[in-house]
Amino acid sequence: MKFDAQNALSRRLRLIADIDAEDEAAVRALPVTHREVDDGVDIVTEGETVRQCCILIDGFTCRYRHTLEGKRQIIAFHVPGDIPDLHSLHINQMDHSFAAMTRCRIGFVPHEAVWSLCLKRPNVAAALWLETLIDGAIFREWIVGLGRLSGASRTAHLLCELAMRIRSVGLAPDNVYRLPLTQNELADALGLTVVTVNRVLRDFKLAGLIDRSRSRLEIKDWNRLAELGEFDPKYLHFRSPIATTGIARQ
Amino acid sequence: MKFDAQNALSRRLRLIADIDAEDEAAVRALPVTHREVDDGVDIVTEGETVRQCCILIDGFTCRYRHTLEGKRQIIAFHVPGDIPDLHSLHINQMDHSFAAMTRCRIGFVPHEAVWSLCLKRPNVAAALWLETLIDGAIFREWIVGLGRLSGASRTAHLLCELAMRIRSVGLAPDNVYRLPLTQNELADALGLTVVTVNRVLRDFKLAGLIDRSRSRLEIKDWNRLAELGEFDPKYLHFRSPIATTGIARQ
DNA sequence: CGCCGGTTTGACCCGCGTCAAGTTGGGTGG
DNA sequence: CCACCCAACTTGACGCGGGTCAAACCGGCG
Numbered sequence: 267m268k269f270d271a272q273n274a275l276s277r278r279l280r281l282i283a284d285i286d287a288e289d290e291a292a293v294r295a296l297p298v299t300h301r302e303v304d305d306g307v308d309i310v311t312e313g314e315t316v317r318q319c320c321i322l323i324d325g326f327t328c329r330y331r332h333t334l335e336g337k338r339q340i341i342a343f344h345v346p347g348d349i350p351d352l353h354s355l356h357i358n359q360m361d362h363s364f365a366a367m368t369r370c371r372i373g374f375v376p377h378e379a380v381w382s383l384c385l386k387r388p389n390v391a392a393a394l395w396l397e398t399l400i401d402g403a404i405f406r407e408w409i410v411g412l413g414r415l416s417g418a419s420r421t422a423h424l425l426c427e428l429a430m431r432i433r434s435v436g437l438a439p440d441n442v443y444r445l446p447l448t449q450n451e452l453a454d455a456l457g458l459t460v461v462t463v464n465r466v467l468r469d470f471k472l473a474g475l476i477d478r479s480r481s482r483l484e485i486k487d488w489n490r491l492a493e494l495g496e497f498d499p500k501y502l503h504f505r506s507p508i509a510t511t512g513i514a515r516q
Numbered sequence: 517m518k519f520d521a522q523n524a525l526s527r528r529l530r531l532i533a534d535i536d537a538e539d540e541a542a543v544r545a546l547p548v549t550h551r552e553v554d555d556g557v558d559i560v561t562e563g564e565t566v567r568q569c570c571i572l573i574d575g576f577t578c579r580y581r582h583t584l585e586g587k588r589q590i591i592a593f594h595v596p597g598d599i600p601d602l603h604s605l606h607i608n609q610m611d612h613s614f615a616a617m618t619r620c621r622i623g624f625v626p627h628e629a630v631w632s633l634c635l636k637r638p639n640v641a642a643a644l645w646l647e648t649l650i651d652g653a654i655f656r657e658w659i660v661g662l663g664r665l666s667g668a669s670r671t672a673h674l675l676c677e678l679a680m681r682i683r684s685v686g687l688a689p690d691n692v693y694r695l696p697l698t699q700n701e702l703a704d705a706l707g708l709t710v711v712t713v714n715r716v717l718r719d720f721k722l723a724g725l726i727d728r729s730r731s732r733l734e735i736k737d738w739n740r741l742a743e744l745g746e747f748d749p750k751y752l753h754f755r756s757p758i759a760t761t762g763i764a765r766q
Numbered sequence: 767c768g769c770c771g772g773t774t775t776g777a778c779c780c781g782c783g784t785c786a787a788g789t790t791g792g793g794t795g796g
Numbered sequence: 797c798c799a800c801c802c803a804a805c806t807t808g809a810c811g812c813g814g815g816t817c818a819a820a821c822c823g824g825c826g
Contacts, residue, residue, distance in 0.1 A: 331660050334746050339663040341656050353653075356646040361653060361751045388635055395645050396606040398652065403603075403611055405655035406591050410581050412662035413589040413707030417782070448804060457663030459783055464806060480792090480804095496584050501611045667814070698772060712814055714774060730772095730823095767826105774821070783813090789806070796799085 271298040271321040271373025278347040281434060281504055282400065283393035292387045296380075298373040303366045310364040316354045318374045322346050325370030326446055330454065331362045340455035342404065343367075343428060343447075347435045352398050355380055368446045396503075403501045412457050415496065420456045421466045422495030425476065429485055430499050441488065446481035521548040521571040521623025528597040531684060531754055532650065533643035542637045546630075548623040553616045560614040566604045568624045572596050575620030576696055580704065581612045590705035592654065593617075593678060593697075597685045602648050605630055618696045646753075653751045662707050665746065670706045671716045672745030675726065679735055680749050691738065696731035 272294040279285050279293065298321070303309055310316055312331065327344045329351075341362055344350045350364055355377055366372075384391035404427070411420045428445060432438050453463045470476045475491045477484040485491055492498075522544040529535050529543065548571070553559055560566055562581065577594045579601075591612055594600045600614055605627055616622075634641035654677070661670045678695060682688050703713040720726045725741045727734040735741055742748075 331656075333660065333664045337664040339660040341659050353649045356642060356649050357653065357753055359750075362656060385638055391641070392606060395648070398645070398649060399603045399606050402648065402652040402655060403607065405652060405659060406581075406612060408659050409591050409655060409662060410583065410589040412659060413705075414583045414587040449806095450804080455663075460805085461784080461807090462782055465782095468806080500609075503607055699774095700772075709815055710773080711775090711816080715814095718774080769826085770824095772822085772824105775819085777817090779814105779816075781813095781815090782811105784811075785809085787806100787808085790804085792801105792803095794799100794801080796797105 271300065271323055271375070272296060274323050274347045274373070275321050275349070277435075278349075278397070279390065279393040281347075283389070283396055283505070285389050285393055289387050289389045289393075292383055293390060296375050296383060298375050300371065300373050303370045303372055305366060305369050308363055308365045309370075309372065310351060310354075310360055312360055312363045314360050315358050316351065316360060316377075317358065318376045319349055319354060319380055320351050320364070321373040321375065322348045322350060323371040323373055325366060325368045325372075327364060327366050327370060328451070328455070329362050329364045338454045339457065340451065341408075342401070343431075343455065345428070345431050345435055346437065349394075349397060352394060353401070355394075367451065400503050403503060407501050417456065417458050417462050418466045418469070419495050420458075421452070421463065422470070422475075422491050423497050424452070424456060424495070425483065425485065426488075426492050426495050426497035426499075427502070429483070430502060434502070434504055441486070442482065442484045444481055445478075445483040521550065521573055521625070522546060524573050524597045524623070525571050525599070527685075528599075528647070529640065529643040531597075533639070533646055533755070535639050535643055539637050539639045539643075542633055543640060546625050546633060548625050550621065550623050553620045553622055555616060555619050558613055558615045559620075559622065560601060560604075560610050562610055562613045564610050565608050566601065566610060566627075567608065568626045569599055569604060569630055570601050570614070571623040571625065572598050572600060573621040573623055575616060575618045575622075577614060577616050577620060578701070578705070579612050579614045588704045589707065590701065591658075592651070593681075593705065595678070595681050595685055596687065599644075599647060602644060603651070605644075617701065650753050653753060657751050667706065667708050667712050668716050668719070669745050670708075671702070671713065672720070672725070672741050673747050674702070674706060674745070675733065675735065676738075676742050676745050676747035676749075677752070679733070680752060684752070684754055691736070692732065692734045694731055695728075695733040 276290045276293045309320060309327065322344050324346050327350055328340045329342045330338050330340045332338050342350070354360065384394065411423050415423065429438065429443055432443050449463045449467065450460050453460045456463065467478060471478065475487050477486055526540045526543045559570060559577065572594050574596050577600055578590045579592045580588055580590045582588050592600070601610070604610065634644065661673055665673065679688065679693055682693050699713045699717065700710050703710045706713065717728060721728065725737050727736055
């Protein structure tokens with residue numbers, strides 16, 4: 267039952283907003299096409315005009331752009347429950363690409379269906395709008411990091427953010443996460459190079475902050491990592507207090 | 517007549533969206549309190565809970581945050597017609613501050629009034645949502661710059677962006693703008709230091725790209741500046757083709 | 767006239783990029 | 797079941813873009 271877009275979506279909306287049973291029923295009535303997408307595939311490409319929104323049900327995706335020199339900057343990561351291109355509802359020409367970083371299960375909902383849902387259920391419209399605003403809040407957080415924090419702090423921040431977001435969708439029983447990102451991908455999100463990311467992660471491991479092997483990440487000292495990354499989860503705007511307290515014990 | 521929030525707002529909405537006469541009338545009926553704010557004053561402070569939105573009518577403002585070390589990162593600049601804290605409609609605890617960079621004239625609209633306007637006029641709701649999405653698109657653009665472009669490119673990009681946004685609200689008859697930003701403020705937006713910004717601007721002047729004195733900026737070679745900054749105004753999502761072509765001749 | 771915020775310039779330094787050369791380990795085919 | 801491959805990871809040597817520190821300079825304003 268977790269592997270279905272309507273469920274993922276209504277669960278997400280409950281996480282961030284106040285929606286009632288009728289709203290939820292309307293969400294569950296959305297027409298959705300499900301699709302599996304392979305690791306590394308572009309789901310939407312920069313410049314494309316889209317007529318549907320994606321709901322990420324399972325797997326990890328990112329949004330990115332390339333500079334003229336061919337350097338890649340990852341703009342956002344997405345975990346199950348996210349609606350990575352909800353903004354396309356109003357801006358349907360994509361100004362960046364959107365790709366699967368693992369094998370993913372994705373639900374597609376036509377824009378018109380979302381439109382009419384918004385007209386019928388203002389609460390849902392508000393919740394969806396809020397979802398795009400949280401997206402924006404995360405962008406702001408990244409801007410501050412990229413502009414004013416050291417490579418190590420940015421890395422710490424990102425690890426905390428991802429941990430918290432993964433945790434908020436119930437995918438992390440304890441402080442161990444599945445984080446299927448290569449160091450290259452981390453570097454492209456952090457505005458660093460692989461070499462630097464590698465050294466930062468090595469230092470974190472030596473300092474006893476994390477433990478990482480392949481796609482497994484264990485945060486061994488949440489408090490120190492969060493402090494180093496100046497991480498305060500308020501900007502994620504989860505309503506549940508559980509989701510916004512430290513990882514400590516749950 | 518330009519100096520009134522209802523006008524500024526309906527004008528902005530027409531710039532980005534399709535609103536009809538009735539929508540516009542509803543916008544003009546919004547209750548607005550006008551206020552003058554001095555240069556340098558914080559209009560909203562991080563952590564504050566707000567119950568109203570601001571419409572910038574005249575002057576320049578920015579949004580910013582400080583790191584724990586006290587470094588400042590400017591997250592966004594705003595020109596007349598912008599609604600800098602529209603996101604507060606759904607996220608009313610501010611995760612950053614919002615300050616006047618010149619003496620400003622600002623209109624305040626209570627959230628409830630915006631809410632009921634959105635319920636009555638779905639087109640206006642869509643336009644306002646779009647406005648917040650464009651805000652987000654600008655954030656993405658800044659992320660790419662901060663992560664992957666050189667200091668000089670970022671600076672060029674920012675100058676182009678501000679020129680285009682100022683121009684879109686009709687405040688620039690030719691290629692000369694009033695840009696009342698200190699080099700310090702530019703540096704805080706660009707993730708650089710004053711020293712570097714100063715050198716970049718000196719080089720731009722020597723290369724014949726710009727001419728700048730005090731709060732006056734002249735872009736002498738739009739094409740080269742835009743190329744250097746990898747600037748493509750698509751992300752600003754203006755509907756008017758005039759606003760999205762190069763500065764060249766209008 | 768003198769103050770002061772903003773600008774300009776020089777000298778030096780460091781975080782991170784660049785280049786290059788391994789190493790490791792999961793997946794594949796023989 | 798082993799040999800090989802290749803993507804991801806790791807480490808070292810070195811250089812550069814931009815930060816830091818410090819000292820003028822400039823011009824508007826009280």
